[in-house]
Amino acid sequence: MEASWAYTMEASWAYTMEASLPQVQTSLPDGCSSQVLYTTLTSGAGKQRDYCALATRVYCPEFVAPDGYTTRRGDIFGIREVTSPEERYRTMAALKLFPCLLLLTLSYPQTASQDQSDVAQGYDCSHIWERDDASTSGTYRIKPQGSDTSFLVYCKMSELGGWTSIQRHDGSDGLNFDEKWDNYKNGFGELEGEHWIGLEYMYLLTNQPDRSAKLHISLGDFSGNESYAEYNPFSVGNEDLHYKLSAGKYSGTAGDAFLGNGAENQHGSYFGTRDHPTDNCNQKCKIDDMRFPSCGDIFHSGWWYNACGSANLNGVWRSPSDYLAFATSVSWPTWKIRESLKFSEMYLIHH
Known part of the structure; x- marks a missing residue:
C-alpha cells in the first residue's frame, strides 16, 4: 500500500x-x-x-x-x-x-x-463476559494479567457472568485422573468434555494483580440432586510451593469438605500425586489395615491431600450401579457420605 x-x-x-x-x-x-x-x-x-x-x-x-x-x-x-x-x-x-x-x-x-x-479475548472468562454479556459458552483464548502466555479455556457463560472451567469429572469421556505430576501441572482431557485445566494455568488465573478469584464447585448425585460450594477468595501457590491451596470463606449447600471434621483439614495443603507425594502421609495413611505410601496411591488421583483428607473431586468415577460405599471415588462427604458423585465441575469466577 x-x-x-x-x-x-x-x-x-x-x-x-x-x-x-x-x-x-x-x-x-x-x-x-x-x-x-x-x-x-x-x-x-x-x-x-x-x-x-x-x-x-x-x-x-x-x-x-x-x-x-x-x-x-x-x-x-x-x-x-x-x-x-x-x-x-x-x-x-x-x-x-x-x-x-x-x-x-x-x-x-x-x-x-x-x-x-492466536488472539487472547480477555484475562479470563469473567473478563470476556464483562466486555460482551451476550457471549455464549464455548472455548476461548485468554491471557491472564501478568502472564507471558495465552491459552485456551472453556467458558460457561450465562446471565450470572463468565465462569472459567478448571475441572469437569462426570465419566462421559472415561477420562483417567490417575495422572503424574507433569500432567496435573500442564492439564489433560478435552476442554469441552472431562478435563483438568492444569495447575500452572490455575496459578496464573488466581494470581492476577488486579483481579480476585473465587472457586465455585457444582456437584450432582445419581438421584438427580445438585449442590454447590464456594470459596472466596481462592488461589493456588506456584510450583515451588507445590500449588498450595488457599481457599477463603465457605458458602453454599454442599458443606465445607476441605475442612471436613477438622482433623483432616485440607485448607493450606499441597497438591500431590503418586510420583510427587506432598500429602503429609508419613506411613499413617491407610484403609482398614492396609497402609499406603501416599494418598495418590490410595485414591488413584492427584489432589490437595492432607493425610489424606475428606474431599477428592478427582477420584475414581463410579457407574450408577456401583457408586456406593467406595473410599476411592468422586468424593465430597459433607454432602454425600461414602457415595461417589455423578459429576463435579469446578469454576473460577473473577472480579
Whole structure:
C-alpha cells in the first residue's frame, strides 16, 4: 500500500486512519486483545477503488503507540490488504461487507483462522463476559494479567457472568485422573468434555494483580440432586510451593469438605500425586489395615491431600450401579457420605 493513501472503513462504524500508523503487532500490551474484521477499503488520492482487506480491531483500556497515537476500546490499530494483486483494483462498491467476507473466507481461510486463533479475548472468562454479556459458552483464548502466555479455556457463560472451567469429572469421556505430576501441572482431557485445566494455568488465573478469584464447585448425585460450594477468595501457590491451596470463606449447600471434621483439614495443603507425594502421609495413611505410601496411591488421583483428607473431586468415577460405599471415588462427604458423585465441575469466577 502507498504511504500517501488514507483508508476508510465502509461499515456501520466508520473510521479513517493513515497508512503511517503502526501496523498490528503479534504481541499486544497486557490488558489488550484484538478481533479480526473483514471490510472493504476505499483508496484515496482520487483513485476511488474498493477492495477487500483484513483489519484488526484492538481492545485496550488505553495504550499509547510509538508515535503517540492512543488507542481506545474498539479502535482500529492496524490494517492490511489480504487479497491478491489481481483483486486489489476490483471494484467492490456494490458488494460492500458481506460479499467481501464471503470472498475472503473462500480465498484465505487459513490466514484468517490463524490470525484469530492466536488472539487472547480477555484475562479470563469473567473478563470476556464483562466486555460482551451476550457471549455464549464455548472455548476461548485468554491471557491472564501478568502472564507471558495465552491459552485456551472453556467458558460457561450465562446471565450470572463468565465462569472459567478448571475441572469437569462426570465419566462421559472415561477420562483417567490417575495422572503424574507433569500432567496435573500442564492439564489433560478435552476442554469441552472431562478435563483438568492444569495447575500452572490455575496459578496464573488466581494470581492476577488486579483481579480476585473465587472457586465455585457444582456437584450432582445419581438421584438427580445438585449442590454447590464456594470459596472466596481462592488461589493456588506456584510450583515451588507445590500449588498450595488457599481457599477463603465457605458458602453454599454442599458443606465445607476441605475442612471436613477438622482433623483432616485440607485448607493450606499441597497438591500431590503418586510420583510427587506432598500429602503429609508419613506411613499413617491407610484403609482398614492396609497402609499406603501416599494418598495418590490410595485414591488413584492427584489432589490437595492432607493425610489424606475428606474431599477428592478427582477420584475414581463410579457407574450408577456401583457408586456406593467406595473410599476411592468422586468424593465430597459433607454432602454425600461414602457415595461417589455423578459429576463435579469446578469454576473460577473473577472480579
